[in-house]
Amino acid sequence: MGHDTEPAGEGLMHPMQLFELVIVMLLAIIVLHYAANKLGLPPAVALLAGGALFAFLPGLPVISLDPQLVLVIFLPPLLMDGARFIALRHLQRHMFGIVALAVGAVIFTTAVVAAVAHWLVPGLPWAACAALGAIVSPPDAVSARAVLQRVHLPRRLSILLEGESLFNDASGLVLFRFAITAGVTGAFSMVDALQSFVMLAAGGALIGAVIGALWVLTVKRLDDKYLMIASSLLAPWASYLLAESVHVSGVIATVTTGLICGWYQHVVFPAMVRMNGTAFWAVMIFLMEAFVFLLIGSSLRGVIERVGGLGVVLDEMTLPILAILATLIVARFVWVFGSDAVIAGLRAMGICGYKPLGPRSATVLGWAGMRGVVTLAVALSVPEGFPGRDFILTTAFAVIIGTVLLQGTTLGAVIRMVKLPESESDRPRMTMSEAEAAMAQAQVRIVEVHAYDAEGTLLHPRLLERYQRHAELSVSYAGQEEEFSDRLHAHFDLVLKAIAAGRAELLRLHRTGEIDEHTLQELERDLDLEELSALSAKA
Secondary structure, eight states, X not given: OEEEOOTTOOOSOOXXXXXXXXXXXXXXXXHHHHHXXXXXXXXXXXXXXXXXXXXXXTTOOEEEXXXXXXXXXXXXXXXHHHHHTSOHHHHHHTHHHHHIIIIIIHHHHHHHHHHHHHHHSTTSOHHHHHHHHHHHSSOOHHHHXXXXXXXXXXXXXXXXXXXXXXXXXXXXHHHHHHHHHHHHHSOOOHHHHHHHHHHHHHHHHXXXXXXXXXXXXXXXXXXXXXXXXXXXXXXXXXXXHXXXXXXXXXXXXXXXXXXXXXXXXXXXXXXHHHHHHHHHHHHHHHHHHHHHXXXXXXXXXXXXXXXXXXXXXXXXXXXXXXXXXXXXXXXXXXXXXXXXXXXXXXXXXXXXXXOOOOHHHHHHHHHOOOXXXXXXXXXXXXXXXXTTHHHHHHHHXXXXXXXXXXXXXXXXXXXXXXXXOOOGGGSOSSOHHHHHHHHHHHHHHHHHHHSBXXXXXXXXXXXXXXXXXXXXXXXXXXXOHHHHHHHHHHHHHHHHHHHHHHHHHHHHHHHTTSSOHHHHHHHHHHHHHHHHHHHHHHO
């Protein structure tokens, strides 16, 4: 991220000024988030508005984003966090729909936007129109997360939106690169484009799988919780940078690494590491998402000055920009409803077994198309001198503001209005209470096996009674540690064995699809707390 001073030109900011600016922005994040919560607004909207106001405060520098640096800093950990907690089994089940959105919808929207842009601005070359379409077509992972956290969706819709936001950036970036190449060289080959996309995706998946496997092997050999957490922080950047260095998709690589890390974190992380790591990642992702929206809003001033001022934007670009924004929204609805109708027709003919969404779910899916930091960063990376660069940049920024303000603030109302049904096929086969019962039965079985010695003498009756005399034991233990040490060590050793048995059963239920990701995380957290308590008492 680069920070330039006022146009009068006083040189670059002093490092201390840059640090002070970051602290002020952190304070702004806290204030704006608090205000958004009080007003019932999506925090992304408040941060965008606050950032835009922040950009025009007197005496502050013009904030110009370095597109490559923005993508490298923010995109890998945000993609990693989304991939780590997505329900992998549901992702596999709905991969057809995710690919249709992440690839098909992006290509369709790019083509429609390019055609409309060329019609509105006839002097804009087709390559520039295609570049604009590729920039604004993919909905953003950060924007989707920021809005979806505040609404309740059926499992299938949530998976479709999360999966789309994880994979569609790769499609948009490939289309953008070919559009820029065509604009610079005047040459374009559809065959080369398809081959390149396949190679980029396959190469990215391979790099991501290698980094994920190395991460799993490394964490198993680390015996320090801070090193384990640090390794999880390193993984997304290692995957992204390595993939980009060999010219394959860093997005696909990072998502693949995140899926592997998310699958194995329940096995390779001890309870303490998982608890601390979850808290660390939650705070880091919260700040990163907030900084992204604040930076987008703060860059408004630089974007306007770059294209010649607000007057130029209002006089020359307003109508085309509004038309393209409307085109984006309509094109997404056309694709979602059109593809759903095709699926329904194929299903009726017995050709396809994939179940259509239906009009209610399709309405919500069509309306959930917020754009964000990737759109702005890619727009900023358009080469100087490229035809229509100012129009492309201004339109990209307007699309971000428009979709977040319009769709982000009304998505909850749309969901309530259509009254979404919950698909029976997407409900887990076991409820939370049923999973708890299965886990408890596994714990009881392990306690019953180990509660007796070789002669059949009952050694741990209190465990069989579910810790009913825990308070009494604590009082008895005080002041007589040496006398009770061996017995209590054996007691808590068995507690830990019971916890391990419960954890194994919980993972089995998840791996076989009996419970979903949410149930796994909730019950695993309970086991982690119980394990930490036992380890503390034993120490």
